[in-house]
Amino acid sequence: MESSSNPYQAPSNGPSPSGSPTPLSTKQVLFGFTGRISRRTFWTGSLAIGLGFIVFAGILSAATGGSIDPETGNPTGMSSVAALIIGLLYIPMTWISLALQIKRWHDRGKPGWWCLINFIPIIGGLWSFIEVGCLRGTVGPNEYGEDPI
Structure with missing residues (x-):
């Protein structure tokens, strides 16, 4: 019996057949650079990795x-x-931190390259903290995936 899915295609974070977005696995959240994550997931991952x-x-x-x-x-x-x-x-630890931050920039509707703003002394870190850690992501789907409920 043949399947209609392509075994060579990466899994997507699009909506499941039920209509709700498919949540990212822990591996995808910590090590992948695609998709979107919520502020809660960002802070949970960041604090767990840092404290650990x-x-x-x-x-x-x-x-x-x-x-x-x-x-x-x-x-x-x-x-x-x-x-x-x-x-x-x-x-x-640096890889995981970048992956978490890039997915939060994606949730804000911006490319992951925005994480380079951290290299601007004082202002860059503050800007990144506010955008990534405090502000809500775009509502609904954007070019980086579905809203990460």
Whole structure:
């Protein structure tokens, strides 16, 4: 029995046969650069990734002999292996942060290239925070997909 769908075509985030948008999987939300996500999904993903990284780095640092200097509050004594592992974790963390932010720009009806505004000192970060983190996305479908309920 033949299927009418093309097995080589990427799955779309368009409406399902029932008429409601198909939600993105966790993998698509964290690692893909297409589609749209809501503010709630953006903040949940950002906080989960950030807090998870901080907790993991703290545990790893403490397990390898690191401590906090009581006078300055700065970490001291982290092993080079722990520093290397933490440094390597920045790569997927940066990827996930970009994926989340680009999908929020898409929800606002703008291309993902708008995430480059973060490189403008002070104003860029503030603009991005307001647009991506605070303002509601476009209502209804736009060129990047259906409204992410």
